[in-house]
Structure formats: structure tokens, C-alpha cells
Amino acid sequence: MSLKRLGRVLLVLAFITSTNASVLKLADVLVRSVELKSHIVSVGVNGASVNRLKSFVQTSVNSLVQDSDKGLYQVVKSLPVSGSDIKKKQRLLRLLKKRSSSVKSNEFVKAVNDIIFLADRYGQNAVTTLSCSVCVSDQLSALGFKTSIRNVGNKKIKHALKRIPSSPRKLYAFNSRRLKSLGIANSNLKYVGEEDAKTLALFLELASRGDAKYKKLTKSIIKFNTKKGKVHLAGPDAPSSLWKLVGYKISDEKAEKWARVISSSLEQKSDRKRISSFYDNLLKETKGDSVKTEKVRKMRANNCFFN
Template sequence: MKFFKTLSLAALLSVSISTQASVVKVFDVLLDKSQFEFLMNSRGIMNRGVVGQVRKNVRYSLEDMARSGSATMKDIKAMKKSIKDPADLKKYNRMVKNLSKDTKAITRAELVDSINDLVFLSQRYGLKKKAILACAPCVNKELAEAGFSFTLNELKGDSSKRIFKEMSRKAKDPLTAAKFINQEIRKQKLGVAAKVKAHEEEALIYMLLIPKHGTADQKRLYNAMLKVSKTKGGKIDLFDPENGHKFFNIFSDNLSSPEINLWEELLDDTAKLMDDENMSTMDAFYTVLQRRADGVADEAEKADLMAKLDFIKREGCFGSK
């Protein structure tokens, strides 16, 4: 009996020591809700809304890196062979290094970097199933304040499903994405294609597929964008430096029908002001927003609108200058 007690105690100690000595890697906690939340909280990221959105971003990213289910570390390592861009490769190497670290050893900055890199690269080289990459400061201020550069917005509906299906075929990596953008800009007679920031490519591609797959609301908004994209000679040039807008970024957010209609109204008012007062696109747009804010009677609501106006000006969410 004493022998069995000694054996059991030895086994228990062995398990205890093994558990204490085991390494839990950052990648291993990404899809475990409680462990992920604990890791985020332990690094000072306490806002529940931010943690929830980051977890959702991670889930979408891992789904886009795998044919089915969520990506494994093996899937992530297999991605390397597709990456040719030196800047992307640098992000990839940093991401793999950080995701392979012991959760006890990773710093807050490294954790944030690893998630930023994961989200960014999943949309550059992943399958583009249902979510679109967006600049965090322009759609989620709290996320940006916590250090996260990007977010993923799930775009629902049959129209978006068709758009994502075509995106996954014709813009599956940076090279095919650039080729597709150039072809569609020429085909739709939208001027001369200019280089856009890597994290803005998906929104631009989504916009370019609206004439083919979009809803009636989206097509009206697309046409409103063309109205504010005219040169002084009256030709449409989406990338005209004199106008300097990036309104295609509107499509990086999951907009309701009323929100789409509001954007259409804002851009129609902008186009009218451009014609009436010979203003550039962004000057006219900011003037339209300013006048709307000035017309609000409630001081608290007006202050909120003014703060938002200052924010989008400062962050350059829709202006290319």
C-alpha cells in the first residue's frame, strides 16, 4: 500500500512540475476566449469592447488563412512562400517570432504588433471570405488608442458574398490585386490609377466591384463618389490630386441602408458645392459637414459633431493629402 501511495505522490509531483514548466505560446491562446482575455488584460488592455473586437479580428484573420476552419501555425508558416514584398516579409517574420513566444514573456508592444501583423497579412495573402480591412483610427477610435492599427469588418448580404468571391479569385495577393485595380480603373474610365496604401486596397477593390455586384443603394453611392471625382475639365479621375479624396474607404465599414443613404446625400451636397463655389472635393466636403454641425441646436450634439469632424480631418480618413 505504501508503495502505491509513494507512486501516486511521485506521479502527482511529476504532473505538477510538468505543468509549471510547460510553455503556453501566444498562438495557442488566440482562439481560447478566457485565455485570450486574460492575456490582453494582463498586458493592460482592459476595455471589454476593444478586447472583443480584437478577438473577432483574430478569428476572421485565422479563418482567412485556412481553407476551412481556423489556421494552424503550420498554415501560417506555409504563407511565407507567397510573400515577396520585403516590407510584408519583415512583418511576417516579426509575427511568427512573437506568436511563438511564451505568453509569460511577451510584452504588450509585442502582443499588439503580432495581432496587427496577423490582421494585415491575412488580408494581403488570405482567402478574403467575408471581412474587409479598415484603418482602426477611422472606424474605431478606442481600438486605435489601445495601439491597434487595423480592424476587420464583416460585410454581410448576398452582394458582399459575390464581391468577396470575386476578390478571392482576382485579387488573391498584392500582385494580382494591383493588376485588378489597374484593369478596373481603365475599364470603368475612372482616370489613371494611383498607388494606394496597402491597407486601403481591399476597400478600393470592393468599390470597383459594386457596378457588377452591388446593391441599388451601393450603386447610388458609387455614382455619388464619381460626382465628387471630377477634374476641373469635367472628366472623372478618382485619384485627381487636386481633389485628393479617398471616399472608397467608406466601403471598409459595414453600413446599413440609412447610413449609405446619408453618405450619398453628403456627397451629393459636396458635388453641388464644388460646382457652385469652385471648391476642391475635400474643402467642399468639410464645409458641408461644418454647415451641418452649425445647424444643430443642441450644444452637446453640436460639440460631438465638431469633435468627429476634427478627428476625421486629423486622421485623414477620407483625404489623400
């Protein structure tokens, strides 16, 4: 083939590729690895955060689609949402239908936040947990990506998650019953955001029906959050949001470590000294591991669990 002819072929291929890219819907982009990564970069994400966000989206899509023959749009359309989740679903459907080339950066952020949230709530056989994006990536948090999502491998956590309902109304009722059984005021719920409701449910489920390791952890957190005989898990009087720890990659070993760290910090009387002791104790646990030590220092700088 002559160079001139080869040049024409390459030009045609480039045109076809460009044309295909221009007609791709956002729903297509979210299920295509290369296009997804490219779109993530286009909204200002860079470095290690690109692959992190990509994995969150892929985990969400896989949780929703599973082995379904339907496309992502149809799967989302068929989700049995209710209450405040209806708006999220409707907004996501509108964005999924848009040409990817016309999706603005802030719309992409909303779409990702919505698909992560809905996947966590309604994904088939969903055994996922949400957690704050700050501790995962300052950059993602700054760009507006609220939460991260991860698959849960711990069998005990999987079983607990499967007992937690999806709909907002049933989830609220579940949390209300669990709080009552633990002797904690129901008023805590008005301070719990919708993205944290399932994590709270997991915490309360472990506190009620978990094994000894998880009950020890949840008991130490409840004690940390007790002021003048009242438990404040959320709201302006809550000393911490340490209950969100169960939304991270928790294991039996980590549950024991966290319980040990929190229990040691309870030797201090004031909230300020307890928080300082918490991070000091955590640093001792990570001594000799530079990567984990840096993570703890980052947590301390962001005041994670104590904002």
C-alpha cells in the first residue's frame, strides 16, 4: 500500500472514530473502560485518582447490571426506587441519555455520585459500602465526588448488609428499631445524611447482632460518643462519627485494632484529648509502615471522623 493511500485510510479511520465518539451517550461511556478513563481525565481528575474513580464507577455499574441482558440505562430505569431516591434516578436517567460530548463537568460529577449511591442501595446482590471521598482522595472530594464505593469481601459484613433494606422508608424504620433496641435516642437520625444511612444501619446491625469482635468495636464507639449519659452518634453534640469506620474495608483484625485504639483513647476525659489520643494510638499501630503512617497523618490533617 502506498503512503498516500495509507494516509487516506488513516484519515477515514480517524473520522469514523471521531464520529462514533461524538454520538456516544454517557451511558455508553460509563461501561467502556477507555472512554470512561478519558472522560474522567477531561473533568480535571489526574494521577492515581483517575483509576480510583474509574474503579468506583465500574464497581457501581457491575453491581447494577450483573448478568442482565439490559443496557445500563434500562437497568437504572427499572430500579424500584422510592422516596427521595426517585429524584436521583430521574436525574441520572436524563444524564445517561445525553451525548457524552455535551455532558458538562458538573453533570458528570452528579451522574457519578448518583450511580454510586443507587448501586449501593439497589445493586443486585449488593454487598458494597460507601465511605467519604476525602480519605480516599482530596482531589476527588474537591471536585465534588462525595463518596467512594467498594465491594465487601468479609463474609460477616456481607451477611449483615443483606439484612439491611434498600428503600429510604424501610431503612429509616430499620435504623429506628436498632437504635431503640440499643437504648439510643431516635433523634440521632435527623442528623444522618442519606448517603450515610446504610453505613449507620450496618454499624447498628453489628452492634446488635455482630460477633464479639464487632460488638467490642461498636461498644467502644458508642462509649466514645456518650456525653452526660446520652449517646450522640450524629449532630452538633456528637464527639465523632467513628461509626463510619464500618464502611471501610473492615476485617476481624481491623475491628480488633480499631477497638483497641478507641478504647485506649477513652482514658482521656475531654473530647479534644480523646481525639488527640486516638490519632497518637493509631500512629503507634502503624509504626514501621511508612504508607500506613502517611495515611494516618492525612486523616489527622483532614480531621477525619471528628468534623
